[in-house]
Amino acid sequence: MDEKIYILGAGGEGQVCADTLIAAGYKVSGFFDDNEKLIGKETMGIRVLGHIFDAKKADGLFMISVGNNKTNEAKSFQRIRGTY
Numbered sequence: 001m002d003e004k005i006y007i008l009g010a011g012g013e014g015q016v017c018a019d020t021l022i023a024a025g026y027k028v029s030g031f032f033d034d035n036e037k038l039i040g041k042e043t044m045g046i047r048v049l050g051h052i053f054d055a056k057k058a059d060g061l062f063m064i065s066v067g068n069n070k071t072n073e074a075k076s077f078q079r080i081r082g083t084y
Helices: 012-023 052-057 070-081
Strands: 005-008 028-032 046-050 061-064
Touching (some): 005 012, 012 028, 028 052, 046 052
Parallel strands (some): 005 028, 005 061
């Protein structure tokens, strides 16, 4: 697959998602996370590119891994759109 894949959330769930994608033969192009301490650093050798809001500048596919409740997912979509 040539399309870039990004993961929203670089915490534990994001790392599990990245591990699963890598095991399936995909390349993860980066993480987006709102934790200031992670931005610019690497997790699992994958760079945290910016805040979740910054994901709207990226072109590719996105996997949301910011928690398992709908509130967190809705906030991620709102941040990308700039409405949160």
